[in-house]
Amino acid sequence: MPAGSRPYHPADVDFAHPRIYDSDSILSLHHEPRHVIIYGAGVIGCEYASIFRGMDVKVDLINTRDRLLAFLDQEMSDSLSYHFWNSGVVIRHNEEYEKIEGCDDGVIMHLKSGKKLKADCLLYANGRTGNTDSLALGNIGLETDSRGQLKVNSMYQTALPHIYAVGDVIGYPSLASAAYDQGRIAAQALVKGEATAHLIEDIPTGIYTIPEISSVGKTEQQLTAMKVPYEVGRAQFKHLARAQIVGMNVGTLKILFHRETKEILGIHCFGERAAEIIHIGQAIMEQKGGGNTIEYFVNTTFNYPTMAEAYRGSGAKRLKPPVLTLCRNGHPSPHGWPPPVAHSDCAAAIPDDKPTQPYA
Numbered sequence: 001m002p003a004g005s006r007p008y009h010p011a012d013v014d015f016a017h018p019r020i021y022d023s024d025s026i027l028s029l030h031h032e033p034r035h036v037i038i039y040g041a042g043v044i045g046c047e048y049a050s051i052f053r054g055m056d057v058k059v060d061l062i063n064t065r066d067r068l069l070a071f072l073d074q075e076m077s078d079s080l081s082y083h084f085w086n087s088g089v090v091i092r093h094n095e096e097y098e099k100i101e102g103c104d105d106g107v108i109m110h111l112k113s114g115k116k117l118k119a120d121c122l123l124y125a126n127g128r129t130g131n132t133d134s135l136a137l138g139n140i141g142l143e144t145d146s147r148g149q150l151k152v153n154s155m156y157q158t159a160l161p162h163i164y165a166v167g168d169v170i171g172y173p174s175l176a177s178a179a180y181d182q183g184r185i186a187a188q189a190l191v192k193g194e195a196t197a198h199l200i201e202d203i204p205t206g207i208y209t210i211p212e213i214s215s216v217g218k219t220e221q222q223l224t225a226m227k228v229p230y231e232v233g234r235a236q237f238k239h240l241a242r243a244q245i246v247g248m249n250v251g252t253l254k255i256l257f258h259r260e261t262k263e264i265l266g267i268h269c270f271g272e273r274a275a276e277i278i279h280i281g282q283a284i285m286e287q288k289g290g291g292n293t294i295e296y297f298v299n300t301t302f303n304y305p306t307m308a309e310a311y312r313g314s315g316a317k318r319l320k321p322p323v324l325t326l327c328r329n330g331h332p333s334p335h336g337w338p339p340p341v342a343h344s345d346c347a348a349a350i351p352d353d354k355p356t357q358p359y360a
Contacts, residue, residue, distance in 0.1 A: 001150070001158075002183060003135065005168035008127035008147065017102035019121045023048065026123050033057055033120035037109055039097060040126030041068050043207050046080065048123055049089050050210040059089045060117055062109070064126065066093050069207070073219035073268045075254060080209060080270070083250070100124075130169040147171075154198065155189040156182055164190060178203055204282050206275035211250055214278040217266030217285060220256060229259040233294065235313035237271050241305035248272040253310040255281065257294040264292055273307060280308055 007022035041063035130148030166182035189195035204216040237251035251271015267281035297315035
């Protein structure tokens with residue numbers, strides 16, 4: 001049952017009004033608004049706020065919570081908030097609507113705090129609901145929650161084991177990428193009676209604001225709550241040659257890794273192409289047998305100039321590589337002075353004094 005989902009419509013909002021839209025109907029906008037109110041500052045609300053502000057439309061973003069995208073690492077959430085503020089988006093946190101009034105020339109939103117906002121149109125982007133209301137699931141004994149979603153087990157079986165459900169209709173993570181894999185797992189279970197495949201533990205998320213945000217693994221807040229000893233490596237896009245060439249100076253890559261084992265625990269990226277950049281780190285995080293280590297990024301060689309170099313920068317700043325001593329002929333002598341036997345071919349040419357200055 002890959003029924004999918006649709007925008008949630010509360011009963012007291014008149015979506016038939018020509019100035020009130022949801023995240024689907026807004027795609028058929030036939031006029032050019034100068035000012036838009038976006039109610040709901042989740043992923044969809046933030047993405048549309050970026051789109052409208054990029055078209056020089058004034059945006060009021062109404063957030064029912066105390067910060068944007070609270071599931072993100074707080075540094076990424078704060079970066080988005082600052083970028084919105086810097087671009088002119090007005091964010092109002094901890095606000096809920098009292099009523100929404102459609103007018104001939106726009107929309108008036110009455111907030112419970114007593115504020116009144118007027119704009120050319122309203123985009124209601126506060127949640128989605130599963131497409132299950134027309135399936136008459138009650139006739140077969142299946143129940144959904146208040147948002148039309150179904151509960152499933154690890155093989156995506158519902159309360160009726162011969163009926164499977166995948167995708168948005170089961171809720172988290174509500175990602176198209178995960179839904180594809182869920183469908184394959186459910187199909188395997190349906191045909192073979194069991195599923196040997198399973199979703200990876202750390203599913204990457206991509207948020208297509210301007211600029212993008214992407215993450216995989218744990219956040220700083222989660223690691224702190226779990227009392228995991230960790231370190232943070234950061235690289236600013238403005239220090240990368242590729243970013244300077246193409247003018248992508250806004251952005252950062254943040255890597256969280258275990259203080260003792262050097263295992264990568266989480267990667268968070270804010271900036272252009274973040275959803276692509278994140279997969280480099282994800283590939284290393286999925287390595288088994290000790291392959292998941294921040295030292296990979298310190299010791300590997302990246303193409304130059306590329307955005308991928310951010311990984312080396314974020315790792316190298318937190319890990320001090322071993323000191324390497326060079327002989328006078330430039331041969332590495334990691335064991336110190338005098339040079340090892342391997343340097344016998346140039347020993348005669350090496351003065352009997354101190355080696356060259358070590359470098360790290």
